[in-house]
Amino acid sequence: MRNLVIKREKSFVGCLGKFKVYVVDQNSNELKINKQPCRKLGILKNGEEAVFQIPDEEVQIYIVGDKMTKSFCNEFVKIPAGNVDVYLLGKCKYNPFMGNPFRLEGQVDTETKANRKRSKKNALVRLIPWVFVGFVIGFCLGFFSDEALTEPEIFEANGMQITLIQEFVEVPYDGFTATYEKDDMLVAVTKEIKPISPELENITLDEYAELLILGQEQDGIVCSDLLTENGLKYFEYQIVDDEGTYYYKDYVYESDDAFWHIVFICSSETSLVSNTNSISEWAQSVTFN
Numbered sequence: 001m002r003n004l005v006i007k008r009e010k011s012f013v014g015c016l017g018k019f020k021v022y023v024v025d026q027n028s029n030e031l032k033i034n035k036q037p038c039r040k041l042g043i044l045k046n047g048e049e050a051v052f053q054i055p056d057e058e059v060q061i062y063i064v065g066d067k068m069t070k071s072f073c074n075e076f077v078k079i080p081a082g083n084v085d086v087y088l089l090g091k092c093k094y095n096p097f098m099g100n101p102f103r104l105e106g107q108v109d110t111e112t113k114a115n116r117k118r119s120k121k122n123a124l125v126r127l128i129p130w131v132f133v134g135f136v137i138g139f140c141l142g143f144f145s146d147e148a149l150t151e152p153e154i155f156e157a158n159g160m161q162i163t164l165i166q167e168f169v170e171v172p173y174d175g176f177t178a179t180y181e182k183d184d185m186l187v188a189v190t191k192e193i194k195p196i197s198p199e200l201e202n203i204t205l206d207e208y209a210e211l212l213i214l215g216q217e218q219d220g221i222v223c224s225d226l227l228t229e230n231g232l233k234y235f236e237y238q239i240v241d242d243e244g245t246y247y248y249k250d251y252v253y254e255s256d257d258a259f260w261h262i263v264f265i266c267s268s269e270t271s272l273v274s275n276t277n278s279i280s281e282w283a284q285s286v287t288f289n
Helices: 110-144 205-218 269-284
Strands: 002-008 019-024 031-033 036-044 049-054 059-064 074-079 086-092 102-104 152-157 160-165 178-182 185-193 227-229 232-241 244-254 258-266
Touching: 002 036, 019 049, 036 049, 036 059, 074 086, 074 102, 074 110, 152 178, 160 178, 160 185, 160 269, 185 269, 205 232, 205 244, 205 258, 232 269, 244 269, 258 269
Parallel strands: 002 086
Antiparallel strands: 002 049, 019 036, 019 059, 031 036, 059 074, 086 102, 152 160, 178 185, 185 258, 227 232, 232 244, 244 258
C-alpha cells in the first residue's frame, strides 16, 4: 500500500462543501460514478490536506461533490502503478451550473479531459429543463417589477450594517462573519476582536491593513498599496486561475471592539467595471452599533 495525499487549496469558491474521494473498485456496491463501481476513501475539506491509502497497482480516483451531483460535479484521475506516495493539489473552480467542481492541477491526460467534457455535457442536460422555467419566472418577475432586485436592502451581522441591493442573498461560508452573494459577486465580511493578538494590542487601522496586505503577499498575491477613497481605506488585488480572473477590493474598518475587513469579489473584469460605483456606495454605507 502507498499514500495518496490530496491538498485542497483554500478558496472562497465552494468553501462550505466537503468533497468525497472515491476509488474505482469492481467489488464495491457503494456507489457508481460514470457507471463504474466505486468505494469511498474519505472526505476533502476546504484548505486541508487529506491522506488516503491506495494499492500499489494502477487505480482510478473520482472526487465528487455528493451523490446527487456525481454525474457532473466530479474530477477524475488515473494513478499509475508504483510504490511511491502520490501528491495531488487542487481547488474548487467557479462554475455554479456545475456545482463549483473540484479540479486537480496539472492533469492534462486524455482521460481526465474526456471526463471533464462529459461532466459539462451532463450539467448542460440537467440545466436545459430549468432554462425554460427560469425564463418564464424571470419574464413574470420582470413584467411586474423590473426594478425589484435593485432596491436597497440593509444586511446586519454581529454589530455591522451594510446597505446592498435585494439581489444579494446571505449565504454562510466557514471562516467569515457574514457573506452575501449575487450572480457575479461575493461580499465577505470578517470581524476580528481587539486585540487580535497580545503583541498587536495597540495597532492602528493602517497597520492592521498592512498586516492583511502582507498576509496576501506571503501567499504570492500581488496587492496594491493601501488606498484612500471618500475617507475609507482599501487595497486591491487579483487572483488568476485557469477558469479566469477574480477581482478583489478589500476595505478595512475599525469599530470600538474590533477591526473589520469587507472584501468585494467580482467574478470578471466586466463585473468589476459594471459594479465599481456601486461597490463604492456599498462600502460607504457600512456602520457599526
